[in-house]
Amino acid sequence: MTTTLLIAGTASHVGKSTVVAGLCRRLAESGIDVVPFKAQTMSNNAHAAVSVGSDTSYGEIGVAQYVQARAAGVVPTTDHNPVLLKPRGDAESQVLIDGRPVGHVPAGEYYERHWGRAREAAVAAYERLAADNELIVAEGAGSIAELNLRHRDLANVETARFADAEILLVGDIERGGVFASLYGTLELMPEDIRDRVAGLVINKFRGDRSLLTDGLDELEARTGVPVLGVLPHEDPGLPEEDSLSLPDRTASTVRGGNDGVAESRAVTIAAVRLPRLSNATDLDPLSRVPGVRVAIRPPDATLSDADAVVLPGTKNTADDLLALREAGFGERLRAFDGPIVGICGGYQLLGRKLLGASRESTGERDSLDGFGLVPVVTRFDDEKTIRQVSRTVAGAGPIDGANGTARGYEIHAGETRVERSLPAPIGPNSVATDRVLGTYLHGLFHTASVREAFVDAVFEHAGRERPDGDGRSVSPFDRAAELAGEIDLTQAIDRTGC
Secondary structure: OOEEEEEEEOOOOOOHHHHHHHHHHHHHHOOOOEEEEOOEEEOOOEEEEEOOOOOOOEEEEEHHHHHHHHHHOOOOEHHHOOEEEEEEEOOEEEEEEOOEEEEEEEHHHHHHHOHHHHHHHHHHHHHHHHHHOOEEEEEOOOOOOOOOOHHHOHHHHHHHHHOOOEEEEEEEHHHOOHHHHHHHHHHHOOHHHHOOEEEEEEEEEOOOHHHHHHHHHHHHHHHOOOEEEEEEOOOOOOOOOOHHHOOOOOOOEEEOOOOOOOHHHOEEEEEEOOOOEEOHHHHHHHHOOOOEEEEEEOOOOOOOOOOEEEEOEEOOHHHHHHHHHHOOHHHHHHHOOOOEEEEOHHHHHHOOEEEOHHHHOOOOOOEEEOOOOOOEEEEEEEEEEEEEEEEEOOOOHHHOOOOOEEEEEEEEEEEEEEOOOOOOEOEOOEEEOOOEEEEOOEOHHHOHHHHHHHHHHHHHHHOOOOOOOOOOOOOOOOHHHHHOOOOOOHHHHHHHOO
C-alpha cells in the first residue's frame, strides 16, 4: 500500500515547496520509491512536463512540482500537479486540467463549472501515482485552515481525505507569531483532518535553537502534537512557486549582491515588473552571477541607470502592453541603447504588432502596435504551445559568442512570424538584431554559454571590467546540464535542512 504524507502550511510562503523537495531528495537517496504530488496550485511560474492524463505530449505543471519530481529522481509529469490555475488579472485565472487549458474563469465560476472535474482529475492522477510508487509526498496550498474553503479545498482537505494522508504542518517563524499560527491552525481544522496531523515543523529559523525550547514544550503540551523539526533559514536556490516573492506592482526590488563585488563595479539589469508577470524564475540565474544586480521595477520606473533590460513572460501580453503604454514605458525602451532581451510574452511585446489581441485581452481591440524593436508579428488563436525543446545556439546580438545547446521549454499562446531575414540565435522562435534578442525559450539563462555571453555584453556596454572568479556559472539549476542528466538537484536541495 502507498503511504501519503501531506505537507500542509499555516499560510502561503511558509516553505512547503522547499520542505517537499528536500524530503523527496532525502527519501530518494535512502532508496525509497517517492514522488511528489500537488492536487491544485495557483502559479504563473509553470514548466512543461510529460502529459499523462491527456492525449498531448506535454502539459503545464507548477515549477515547484517540476523541481520536486527532479528531486525525487523521476520524470516530471502532469500527474504531479493535475490542476493548475494561472492568474491573468481582473480576478480571473486560466484553468488547466491534466496540463491543458480548459478556460478562463473568475474564481466563483471555477468552483461552479470546473471544480468537480478538477477533483476527478486530481483523484485519478493520485491513483496512478499510488499504483506505481511506495510513498507520495503531497504539498498543500496556502493555509489548511481556511474556513471559507474547507468544503472545496482540493490541495489540503480533499487530498488528506482521498489519499488517507498523514499531515506535517509547517509554520514560518520569520513572520512572527509562529506558535499562535500553528496552534490556531490546528484548532480551526476539521476534526478528521486535525486527527491526521502527525507532527509540526517550524521553518526559516535564525539564531540559537535553544531559545525556542520553552515555547516548543508548551506548544506540544497544549496541542498534543510533537514538534518534529526546526529548519534553519537558508535560501537553497530553488525557484519560487508564486508571486509573493515579487515586489508589489508599484514597488521595486533588487536581487543579487552579497557577492563581494563593489556596487561601483557591478552592472544593473532592469527587469520590468509586468502587471501579469509569469515565469519570473527565468531571471534567477542572472541574479546569482557575481557583479550582476537584477532590478525588478514597475513599468513607470526609469531605465536611465540600467545597463540592460529584460522583458520577462506575461500571462496576458495584450493587457500588459496597454499597461506599459500608459506608463510611457515604450518611449523609454526605444530610447535605451543597451542590450535588450524579451522572453516569451516579452518577445511578443518587442515585436511590431499583436493580431487577434482580443483573444488575449480583456479589451475589445483586435490589433495592437508593439514596441517595434524586432520585425515580428504575433497572431493569437485558441491553440497553446506547450513543449520541452532543445535548440542549437548560434549566438548573435546580445548573446554573440554563445554556442552549444540550450534546453528549456515553451509555453505560449500565439504564433510569431519574422518579417525579414535576421539571425535566429536559438533556433526557431527566436530573432536577434545587433542589441535586441527575442525568444520563446524559457530557461534561456540557465544555459551557461547564453548566460555568460549576455552578461559579458552587459559589462561591455557598461564600460566595466567583469569581476574575475569561477562563480560565473553559479546556479545549481543549469538547465542544460540538469536535463541532460549531468548534474542533479542535490546541491541545492541538500541545503534545505530536511
